[in-house]
Amino acid sequence: MPVLETEGGAVWRKRTTGQAMARWAMWLLxxxxxxxxxxxxxxxxxxxxxxxxxxxxxxxxxxxxxxxWSYINTLWEPLWDTLNIATLGTLAALVMAVPVAFLAARxxxxxxxxxxxxxxxIIVSTRSINSLIWALLLxxxxxxxxxxxxxxxxxxxxxxxxxxxxxxxxxxxxxxxEAITATGASRMQVMAYGIVPQIAPAFAxxxxxxWDINIRESTVLGLVGxxxxxxxxQASMNTxxxxxxxxxxxxxxxxxxVSEWVSAKVRGAII
Amino acid sequence: xxxxxxxxxxxxxxxxxxxxxxLDVPSGQVLALIGPSGAGKSTLIRCINRLVEPTSGSVMxxxxxxxxxxxxxxxxxxxxxxxxxxxxxxxxxxxVMENVLSGRLGYVGFWRSLTRRYPQSDVDxxxxxxxxxxxxxxxxxxxxxxxxxxxxxxxxxRALIQNPALLLVDEPTASLDPKTSRQIMRLxxxxxxxxxxxxxxNIHDVALAQMFVQRVIGLRFxxxxxxxxxxxxxxxxxxxxxxxxxWEATIENVEGEEVEAAx
Amino acid sequence: MTDVTHRELDDLIGRRWRRPPLxxxxxxxxxxxxxxxxxxxxxxxxxxxxxxxxxxxxxxxWAFVLAFxxxxxxxxxxxxxxxxxxxxxxxxxxxxxxxxxxIPIALGAARNIAxxxxxxICRGIIAVSRALQEIIVAxxxxxxxxxxxxxxxxxxxxxxxxxxxxxxxxDIEAMDRSQAEAIRATGARxxxxxxxxxxxxxxxxxxxLSIYRVDINFRESAILGLVGxxxxxxxxNTAxxxxxxxxxxxxxxxxxxxxxxxxxxxxIVRAKVQ
Numbered sequence: 001m002p003v004l005e006t007e008g009g010a011v012w013r014k015r016t017t018g019q020a021m022a023r024w025a026m027w028l029l030x031x032x033x034x035x036x037x038x039x040x041x042x043x044x045x046x047x048x049x050x051x052x053x054x055x056x057x058x059x060x061x062x063x064x065x066x067x068x069w070s071y072i073n074t075l076w077e078p079l080w081d082t083l084n085i086a087t088l089g090t091l092a093a094l095v096m097a098v099p100v101a102f103l104a105a106r107x108x109x110x111x112x113x114x115x116x117x118x119x120x121x122i123i124v125s126t127r128s129i130n131s132l133i134w135a136l137l138l139x140x141x142x143x144x145x146x147x148x149x150x151x152x153x154x155x156x157x158x159x160x161x162x163x164x165x166x167x168x169x170x171x172x173x174x175x176x177x178e179a180i181t182a183t184g185a186s187r188m189q190v191m192a193y194g195i196v197p198q199i200a201p202a203f204a205x206x207x208x209x210x211w212d213i214n215i216r217e218s219t220v221l222g223l224v225g226x227x228x229x230x231x232x233x234q235a236s237m238n239t240x241x242x243x244x245x246x247x248x249x250x251x252x253x254x255x256x257x258v259s260e261w262v263s264a265k266v267r268g269a270i271i
Numbered sequence: 272x273x274x275x276x277x278x279x280x281x282x283x284x285x286x287x288x289x290x291x292x293x294l295d296v297p298s299g300q301v302l303a304l305i306g307p308s309g310a311g312k313s314t315l316i317r318c319i320n321r322l323v324e325p326t327s328g329s330v331m332x333x334x335x336x337x338x339x340x341x342x343x344x345x346x347x348x349x350x351x352x353x354x355x356x357x358x359x360x361x362x363x364x365x366x367v368m369e370n371v372l373s374g375r376l377g378y379v380g381f382w383r384s385l386t387r388r389y390p391q392s393d394v395d396x397x398x399x400x401x402x403x404x405x406x407x408x409x410x411x412x413x414x415x416x417x418x419x420x421x422x423x424x425x426x427x428x429r430a431l432i433q434n435p436a437l438l439l440v441d442e443p444t445a446s447l448d449p450k451t452s453r454q455i456m457r458l459x460x461x462x463x464x465x466x467x468x469x470x471x472x473n474i475h476d477v478a479l480a481q482m483f484v485q486r487v488i489g490l491r492f493x494x495x496x497x498x499x500x501x502x503x504x505x506x507x508x509x510x511x512x513x514x515x516x517x518w519e520a521t522i523e524n525v526e527g528e529e530v531e532a533a534x
Numbered sequence: 535m536t537d538v539t540h541r542e543l544d545d546l547i548g549r550r551w552r553r554p555p556l557x558x559x560x561x562x563x564x565x566x567x568x569x570x571x572x573x574x575x576x577x578x579x580x581x582x583x584x585x586x587x588x589x590x591x592x593x594x595x596w597a598f599v600l601a602f603x604x605x606x607x608x609x610x611x612x613x614x615x616x617x618x619x620x621x622x623x624x625x626x627x628x629x630x631x632x633x634x635x636x637i638p639i640a641l642g643a644a645r646n647i648a649x650x651x652x653x654x655i656c657r658g659i660i661a662v663s664r665a666l667q668e669i670i671v672a673x674x675x676x677x678x679x680x681x682x683x684x685x686x687x688x689x690x691x692x693x694x695x696x697x698x699x700x701x702x703x704x705d706i707e708a709m710d711r712s713q714a715e716a717i718r719a720t721g722a723r724x725x726x727x728x729x730x731x732x733x734x735x736x737x738x739x740x741x742x743l744s745i746y747r748v749d750i751n752f753r754e755s756a757i758l759g760l761v762g763x764x765x766x767x768x769x770x771n772t773a774x775x776x777x778x779x780x781x782x783x784x785x786x787x788x789x790x791x792x793x794x795x796x797x798x799x800x801x802i803v804r805a806k807v808q
Contacts (some may be wrong), residue, residue, distance in 0.1 A: 041623060
């Protein structure tokens, strides 16, 4: 924070002139980039349709209400599938995420030079790609169905769980590990007694957290054909059966709220 | 029984923590290791059971040179050295009993330890030790529910159930209040006498050390500068170990030193 | 006293010891275990797997893995380029708009700043935005506004509001009251109070969260194309449909690289502001 010497005495400023100019330039650049982006979106948009939007929205809303309540009976089975995709996918992901996390954590990796980068690569590549894309890929490979959905959710969750888990492993209290080592315990025993109890709460928290997210994601996997309630959503949209669409959206909302409630309860019980 | 020869440790940063330390500990002797922070006390203790890898020199435990051992043999020898830590280092989310039994890990197989099916003799011994330190009713409490003094007692049980010949004790009282500190020191020394154990106790409370041990080693900058009876620690000697200070007051005023030690 | 403890010890010697169970009530423990096992059996039994199809697929899966070693950036270079630019454009525009809108909503959703009616409205907006997934919002917006990046832009902006406002509001609620009170005690107006008492406390976190959200927005923008809301997703979908694994691999590699770059930048920025 400079003090400028002027004729009228010392004047306090938050920034020097140069800093202020640089900041203005940054803001200007930012605004220019934003305007350019907006221009591109605008160019790609048929504004004629947009001016119609309120009317169309009103029209869709009119057709979608009231929801077709009787349709709920065909939704129970897809809901069960959705639950299974999320749960089995999460379980499979956890099984694979644990070894990856141990290989990725600085204090447990067998080789920081060779193994750790591979583990980190697995984490970042599975994490960067959305489960819907994984589902697309798996459907191309093993065909549509619930199984593809489970595998997609599992792969997507590996990186997420492994990342949080290896951060937890790196934060453990080292003296507890030291104490177990000093008793003459083997590597595996040090793991089981010194490390696992310390990360168990984090592990449980991550599992429930990810399960909650996976319920949300598995409701839409059906849009690309990977099973679950999204299949019905897609089918109803294709036939423009708006009352069914609105019912399905309500069911999905309810499922999301319930899963959030369950995961909050379980996390509360763990901590 | 324990013999250190020219034990040297140089850290990667270039700091020389230990400079060719020679030390001979006969069996059954309890000695205190004193010295300012950074003198290498902690490093010395950890070089003995190789939690820190010594750079050169040898550590003879009986006839075995610990520095030459491979991983499996080292684990076998570690069983003969119980270790007690400054911050207790209990596994906080395990129960008291599991913490005590973890001292037997070097003796039981992996699956047995994973499923917690320890031999009955180990379980009995654990109960006896917990009873000896007055914590038998706490056996199924989780370690993080205990007070500092209680945790250190559990730490002592964990070290003793290894059936060691030697105790390595790293600042056992640094996190405790003055009264508990004395109780813990007394307990450690009594148990060593009962079982005929040798012990190296790292401690920076000179008065407390003088109260309980037969032999004091003074360490400064990784070198032994004093080796003798506690009574021989004159203000001159303390100055040599710690640097200039008014020692008369420190030696008498135990509580004052404690507050500082509690960090 | 000594006698009593010794008798306690005598009782214990020779008894087997077991770790106290995680769930204390026996019936509850067994209900949970049996229920869990039954659910797993039912769930796994209800999954129909066409193993011969999976077996056939292994070959294609392997082809796809191999495609990563020889990704094809060129043969659909134009489509990839326009798709990527569109994704990035949507990400930038939606992040800017979303962040700008989420700040006043976060202020409104913090109980220690906003009056109750405002609080209820803002919390309502956040709840709606968080409950609806991006892809479903995108479907509805495409139905309303037609195909193209505008629907994607609106979707991402809407999702950003829910995410950012909630976390920011929680942060404002957790801020240090005494600092804010000290500013108020100087006689500052409401705007000055926000500027001097609240902003400095939450700004680092706002920046951190914003960058994190940019990262998420980019990843989401990659799938919006599946439902016609613009971005690289449409190109990717086509590539999968035509079994052009080398093109798909090229797109996926680009996505991964951009996400990694964003994470790297966000790491640097977060270290700087904190």
